[in-house]
Amino acid sequence: MQKIVIVGGEPLQGTISISGSKNAALPLMAASILTDESIALKNTPNLADIHTMGSVLDSLGVNFDKADLVSKNEIKLTYADSSKALAEYDLVRKMRASILVLGPLLARKREATVSLPGGCAIGARPINIHVDALTQLGGEFNLEKGYIKCEAKSGLRGAKINLPMISVGATENIIMAATLAKGETEINNIATEPEIMDLIDCLKSMGAIIEVQDNRRVLIQGVDKLHGTTHTVIPDRIEAGTYIIAGAITKGELEVTNLNLEHIDNMISVFKNIGVNILKENNTVRVKESSLINNIDLDTKEFPGFPTDMQAQIMVLLSLAGKPSTVRENIFENRFMHVPELNRMGANIDTDGSKATINPCNGFSGAQVMATDLRASVSLVLASLIATGETTINRVYHLDRGYERLEDKLASCGANIQRIQ
Ligand code: EPZ
Numbered sequence: 001m002q003k004i005v006i007v008g009g010e011p012l013q014g015t016i017s018i019s020g021s022k023n024a025a026l027p028l029m030a031a032s033i034l035t036d037e038s039i040a041l042k043n044t045p046n047l048a049d050i051h052t053m054g055s056v057l058d059s060l061g062v063n064f065d066k067a068d069l070v071s072k073n074e075i076k077l078t079y080a081d082s083s084k085a086l087a088e089y090d091l092v093r094k095m096r097a098s099i100l101v102l103g104p105l106l107a108r109k110r111e112a113t114v115s116l117p118g119g120c121a122i123g124a125r126p127i128n129i130h131v132d133a134l135t136q137l138g139g140e141f142n143l144e145k146g147y148i149k150c151e152a153k154s155g156l157r158g159a160k161i162n163l164p165m166i167s168v169g170a171t172e173n174i175i176m177a178a179t180l181a182k183g184e185t186e187i188n189n190i191a192t193e194p195e196i197m198d199l200i201d202c203l204k205s206m207g208a209i210i211e212v213q214d215n216r217r218v219l220i221q222g223v224d225k226l227h228g229t230t231h232t233v234i235p236d237r238i239e240a241g242t243y244i245i246a247g248a249i250t251k252g253e254l255e256v257t258n259l260n261l262e263h264i265d266n267m268i269s270v271f272k273n274i275g276v277n278i279l280k281e282n283n284t285v286r287v288k289e290s291s292l293i294n295n296i297d298l299d300t301k302e303f304p305g306f307p308t309d310m311q312a313q314i315m316v317l318l319s320l321a322g323k324p325s326t327v328r329e330n331i332f333e334n335r336f337m338h339v340p341e342l343n344r345m346g347a348n349i350d351t352d353g354s355k356a357t358i359n360p361c362n363g364f365s366g367a368q369v370m371a372t373d374l375r376a377s378v379s380l381v382l383a384s385l386i387a388t389g390e391t392t393i394n395r396v397y398h399l400d401r402g403y404e405r406l407e408d409k410l411a412s413c414g415a416n417i418q419r420i421q
Contacts, residue, residue: 004393004407006384007416008366011252011289014413016243018259019045019404020073020233024195026097027172028202028233029053032062032077033104034176035206037228039077044233045404046070048397052095059091060084060101078228081109089115089146095401096120099127099169102148103177106139111151116143122373123332129170133161137174137181158183158222166191166216166302172199179208181222190216193303194234194263202231237263238309239403240285242378244268245317246410247287248276249386254413257284266304270296274317295321295358299328312338312379318358319347319383325358338376341369345383345391366391371398378403385415 020043030053032039044050046069054064054075061082068074085105092098092115105112117127131141131148137156142149158181163170171191176199178185190196192212200210200218206229209221240259247254248271261268261280268285271278275294279286295318300308308331315338318325329335336351343349345367348359366389371377377398384391393399396419399406407417 001394002396003420004381004396004399005418005420006381006391006393008364008385008387008389008391010250010385010414010416012247012250012254012385012410012413012415013252015255015257016409016413017257018235018240018243019043021045021195021198021236022047022049022402023168023193024198025050025233026053027100027176027195027199028231029057029077030100030104031176031199031203031206032057033060033079033101033108034179035226035228036079036081039228040230041075041077042073042230042232044069044073044075045236046073047402047404048400049095049097049402050075052091053097056087056091056098056101059086059088060105085109085112087114092117096125097169099130100172102130102150103134103173106134106150106152107156107177107180110153110155113147113149116146116148120373122335122337127170129163129165129167130173133163133170133174134177136161137177137185156181158185158220160186161188163187163189165189168193168196171196175200175210175218175220176203178220178222179203179210179226183222185220185222187218187220188216190218191302192216194237194260198234202229205229205231234263235259237267238307238375240264241267241307241310242313242382242403243409244271244276244278244285244287245313246382246385248290249317249320249382251289252413253289254287255284256287259283259285261285266306267310270298270306274321276317293317293321295323295325297326300330302331308332308335309375311335312375313382315339315342315347315349315356315358316379316382319349319361321358322360324360327356327358329354329356337372338379341372341376341380342383344369345380345387347383363388365389368392368394371395374398374402381406385410
């Protein structure tokens with residue numbers, strides 16, 4: 001089992017380049033099922049989840065060409081229509097995003113059997129919204145032995161769908177399915193994360209007819225066929241926000257580049273309210289030593305609100321404020337798993353249901369800690385960077401799911417960090 005060992009106290013100086021977005025790349029990969037022509041994805045991050053999605057797609061008959069992933073962050077996916085429409089449990093359980101093959105398979109093959117993804121550390125994560133909406137497009141669903149079996153013998157037909165709650169994955173699944181449904185589909189109450197807009201851009205470059213309107217509405221005219229494309233994955237806004245916080249708390253001078261400022265506008269205004277010294281230049285953010293960290297009351301929200309995927313990370317920053325802050329987690333029901341580990345490092349955070357109170361603390365001290373989910377584990381890395389002494393983070397496979405070359409990027413800016421077997 002690999003571990004990461006960090007000795008804190010080094011200010012980060014230099015430049016960190018942001019990789020492509022994991023949460024954009026995953027649905028883009030699933031979209032390859034919608035055509036029998038090749039989809040080439042540039043700026044694809046070399047992450048464990050990308051390889052897992054590649055294995056899921058491979059098991060469904062997609063040729064996953066990753067020869068250029070390490071050297072050029074490029075992959076190519078070509079769906080050779082096959083009899084296989086079964087996404088096995090042992091693959092799906094590794095990564096919930098595997099459920100994103102459901103809509104494309106139903107649209108293309110008119111059937112799909114996908115293992116129920118099951119819950120994970122941050123919550124039960126049901127897929128009722130995916131199923132209900134795909135049913136309205138003509139899918140017939142059955143649940144058998146932990147697998148979702150669905151079919152649409154006469155193909156999918158457009159419908160008017162009002163989503164009961166905002167869901168990133170459900171929005172992605174339904175939009176992908178609707179591109180090949182007969183007639184018009186109107187979907188209301190969609191999620192509008194940049195990753196979804198990136199998927200829509202890619203689908204339109206494949207020949208899909210999609211019109212995004214205001215107030216979370218999208219109109220899709222189904223087409224008979226989609227063609228191949230080459231698409232560049234947008235930068236990872238969560239990775240960018242994570243390194244901006246790293247620059248702020250280590251009191252260095254860090255340049256975070258290759259990012260999309262529009263995607264992190266709200267995040268940056270929250271950081272500025274807290275007192276982070278940020279300069280924005282084109283596709284770069286420069287973070288300098290912040291004289292004073294202010295406390296704030298923060299709610300995680302769907303985009304364009306403050307992202308839940310940044311909740312664990314910002315707790316480390318708020319621990320340095322002189323007064324208590326509150327963070328309310330409104331998206332997931334169990335996303336404070338990082339709190340006990342941060343408290344073991346010296347944080348002073350109380351939780352009460354979905355509300356956390358981050359009290360001032362006297363800094364962090366190194367410890368043996370355990371990663372639990374992707375974003376929780378990176379908050380432990382952030383605390384380790386400013387802790388006195390050495391921190392060992394176990395179960396770093398969580399980190400490898402979402403942060404490309406994390407230790408290289410941090411070490412290149414002066415962090416004392418290494419990975420050990
Ligand atoms: C996506 O997950 C992201 N994953 C998550 O990032 C992110 O935290 C989340 O969106 C919210 O922004 C990917 O894009 C691969 P949801 P997703 O459907 O699609 C409930 C990371 O760290 N819900 O928007 O699963 C659900 O339980 C990961 O990169 C239902 O009740 O999120 C949750 O409480 C973690 N029924 C809320 O909606 C459903 O059918 C939002 O979930 C679907 C969702």
